[in-house]
Amino acid sequence: MVDVASLVDVKSGTQAKSIFWDEQIYELELERIFDRCWLFITHDSLIPNPGDFTTAIMGEDEVVVVRQMDGKVKAFLNYCQHRGTRVTSVEAGNTRSFTCTYHGWSYGIDGSLQAVPFENEFYKGVLDKSTHGLTEVRCESYMGFWYGNFDKSAPSLYDYLGDYRYFLDVWMDSTGGAELIGPPTRTLLNCNWKTPAENFVGDAYHVGWTHAASLSVLGGELSALSGNKMVPPDGAGVQITTRFGHGLGILTNAGPALLSGPVGEMARKWYAENRPKVAEKLGKTRAGYYGSHFNSNVFPNNSYLWGTNTFKVWAPRGPRSIEVFTWGIVEKNMPDEVKEAVYDMATRTFGTAGMLEGDDADNMESMTQLNRGRQIRKGRLNSQMGMGGDKVDEESGAVIGQSAVGETSYRGYYRAYREFLMAESWDDLLKTDPDAWKREFLGK
Amino acid sequence: MDGLKAVAHDIYHEVEQMLYQESRLICEERLREWIDTMIDKDILYQAVVRQLRVRKDKRYTNKDYVNILNENFHYLEMRVRQSESPMQWTADPREVVRHFLSNLEVYEGEKPGEYRVFANCYVVRNRRIYEEMTYSYSRKDVWRRDAQGQFKLLRRVCEVDERFMRGKNLNFMM
Numbered sequence: 001m002v003d004v005a006s007l008v009d010v011k012s013g014t015q016a017k018s019i020f021w022d023e024q025i026y027e028l029e030l031e032r033i034f035d036r037c038w039l040f041i042t043h044d045s046l047i048p049n050p051g052d053f054t055t056a057i058m059g060e061d062e063v064v065v066v067r068q069m070d071g072k073v074k075a076f077l078n079y080c081q082h083r084g085t086r087v088t089s090v091e092a093g094n095t096r097s098f099t100c101t102y103h104g105w106s107y108g109i110d111g112s113l114q115a116v117p118f119e120n121e122f123y124k125g126v127l128d129k130s131t132h133g134l135t136e137v138r139c140e141s142y143m144g145f146w147y148g149n150f151d152k153s154a155p156s157l158y159d160y161l162g163d164y165r166y167f168l169d170v171w172m173d174s175t176g177g178a179e180l181i182g183p184p185t186r187t188l189l190n191c192n193w194k195t196p197a198e199n200f201v202g203d204a205y206h207v208g209w210t211h212a213a214s215l216s217v218l219g220g221e222l223s224a225l226s227g228n229k230m231v232p233p234d235g236a237g238v239q240i241t242t243r244f245g246h247g248l249g250i251l252t253n254a255g256p257a258l259l260s261g262p263v264g265e266m267a268r269k270w271y272a273e274n275r276p277k278v279a280e281k282l283g284k285t286r287a288g289y290y291g292s293h294f295n296s297n298v299f300p301n302n303s304y305l306w307g308t309n310t311f312k313v314w315a316p317r318g319p320r321s322i323e324v325f326t327w328g329i330v331e332k333n334m335p336d337e338v339k340e341a342v343y344d345m346a347t348r349t350f351g352t353a354g355m356l357e358g359d360d361a362d363n364m365e366s367m368t369q370l371n372r373g374r375q376i377r378k379g380r381l382n383s384q385m386g387m388g389g390d391k392v393d394e395e396s397g398a399v400i401g402q403s404a405v406g407e408t409s410y411r412g413y414y415r416a417y418r419e420f421l422m423a424e425s426w427d428d429l430l431k432t433d434p435d436a437w438k439r440e441f442l443g444k
Numbered sequence: 445m446d447g448l449k450a451v452a453h454d455i456y457h458e459v460e461q462m463l464y465q466e467s468r469l470i471c472e473e474r475l476r477e478w479i480d481t482m483i484d485k486d487i488l489y490q491a492v493v494r495q496l497r498v499r500k501d502k503r504y505t506n507k508d509y510v511n512i513l514n515e516n517f518h519y520l521e522m523r524v525r526q527s528e529s530p531m532q533w534t535a536d537p538r539e540v541v542r543h544f545l546s547n548l549e550v551y552e553g554e555k556p557g558e559y560r561v562f563a564n565c566y567v568v569r570n571r572r573i574y575e576e577m578t579y580s581y582s583r584k585d586v587w588r589r590d591a592q593g594q595f596k597l598l599r600r601v602c603e604v605d606e607r608f609m610r611g612k613n614l615n616f617m618m
Contacts, residue, residue, distance in 0.1 A: 046506060048505075048506075049503075049505075051503065052504055089496070090496045090497050090498050090501075091495045091496045091497070092495060092497065092504060092506065092508075093497055093498050093501045093503075093504045094501060094503035094504035095498075095501070182495070182506060182507075182510075183495035183506070183507070183508065183509070183510055184510075185493060185510050185512060185609070186607060186608045186609065187608070187609040187612055187613065188608065188609060188610045188611075188612055189612055190612075210533070212529070212531035212532075212533075213526050213529035213531040213532035213533075214526050214532075216526075216529055216531065217522045217525040217526050217529065218522065226531070227531055323608065344511075344514055347510070347511065347512060347514065348514075348515075348519060351510070351512050352493065352510075352512040352609055352613055352614050353491065353512045353513050353613060353614040353615055354613070354615075355522075355523065355526055355615070357613055357615075358534055358613045358615035359533070359534055361534075361612055361613060362533070362534055362572075
């Protein structure tokens with residue numbers, strides 16, 4: 001049996017390599033993380049009208065998310081209650097019903113079973129349509145971002161995000177909200193789902209080295225880091241982690257990180273114009289965060305970058321491969337030409353032919369695939385950078401490491417990961433006081 | 445077909461040879477030579493992947509495609525520079541991108557000296573020890589002759605067949 005408690009050592013900041021390979025651990029992750037956590041499914045901008053729907057993957061479960069006639073949103077498991085076929089095999093659309101292609105059972109967009117071919121002739125009153133609607137999945141939104149949850153006892157999305165909202169609001173709220181540009185690209189990566197999540201949650205360390213070549217040619221604020229030619233100065237950024245493992249890193253004023261030339265100027269002008277609005281709404285500290293580069297991950301597998309404007313879901317496909325969904329993310333009130341320019345750049349850097357995306361792939365795959373070896377798999381991974389320097393930030397309630405490069409958010413991610421795997425239920429997770437995790441994390 | 449005017453056999457042959465030469469330059473990693481001699485300064489170089497929709501659905505208004513490549517000369521040249529960098533770890537050791545072209549059609553373009561070229565492409569890409577990836581896509585090109593009579597690529601749109609990219613990424617010249 002797996003010794004779950006030893007997989008992550010919070011005190012020493014290490015993790016067992018087997019968590020990137022082991023089938024048993026993966027099954028436990030599906031049950032205790034993906035069956036329990038809020039998982040990104042869609043955004044308001046992708047389903048603006050009644051009848052609009054998109055499909056998504058939660059854990060390994062396929063769902064369909066539909067805008068209702070009254071404007072509300074519902075999500076359902078994407079399978080027919082009769083013999084289990086998909087009720088839609090497209091990725092998005094507008095519809096009045098979902099009709100199974102096998103025998104033609106038809107469901108309303110509210111999930112109710114509306115029509116069964118030859119119901120009277122063949123079922124002769126036996127079938128109770130009222131109990132055969134699509135299986136509904138709980139869903140809630142924050143700032144237009146919709147997340148689904150399979151656990152009825154989970155806290156609200158609002159509470160699940162918790163202190164992380166302080167940082168989320170910098171971009172998702174302050175200038176009038178954010179929106180996604182779809183459709184997403186969908187690609188394969190032969191790595192464990194946590195590998196890119198940990199990279200996006202807290203790895204500013206790799207940027208100058210892994211992406212040395214792309215940074216050297218792209219221009220923009222991050223280019224100075226190419227080839228590790230410089231260390232970001234003191235005060236150039238922070239590393240942040242919160243209760244349920246959501247975390248981020250901020251590189252101050254590294255705004256349109258990879259945008260050079262006239263498009264870079266356009267983005268910088270937009271940030272400069274909007275910074276005072278952020279200050280007014282959210283205060284001075286967060287006005288300073290606005291226009292900076294954010295690498296972020298909402299636990300467990302929803303990552304995004306502000307300043308590079310990419311938004312991702314790392315959908316697990318077993319412990320050793322993932323499906324990568326990638327959208328563009330922009331501020332809603334940006335002028336169209338700014339939106340287009342930053343979206344184009346997001347695609348150029350982190351899309352299917354992304355100049356930085358390809359750099360990361362090699363690292364992520366070998367980190368997973370080498371665990372095929374029994375000896376390699378026995379090892380542990382190190383995320384100790386910045387240990388001892390983390391502090392509770394009174395303003396946000398989060399734990400902050402005062403360094404542009406550090407592994408604070410890695411450690412917070414895996415602390416939460418361990419807690420989820422150990423807990424029997426959400427009741428178990430919520431029984432400790434809200435600050436207990438900070439004491440554990442800081443070793444106090 | 446499609447109101448297009450086929451070119452004479454000698455031009456067809458010339459274009460065919462030129463496309464094979466282009467593929468060979470890419471395969472042999474001669475990207476600087478490729479961009480200097482075969483790419484027009486007004487290039488628009490695109491690759492498109494499409495979201496799956498119900499055919500008759502006209503009510504859903506969000507766009508159904510992603511331009512995974514949308515490069516002008518500036519950005520295309522930037523990608524060439526990335527590949528030339530001694531810090532481009534992903535291309536060191538070298539990788540091999542081998543194009544197989546077929547179903548070649550060559551027609552007169554909209555302007556004199558311009559040609560519309562259709563092709564099917566199959567790419568086998570080998571990198572590292574264990575990775576072999578394959579890609580299938582169509583190409584719609586516009587080539588034009590410059591003052592010296594050399595063909596220059598003015599526009600390329602690649603329609604990628606696979607919705608879910610098993611080849612992981614398209615970080616090569618298509």
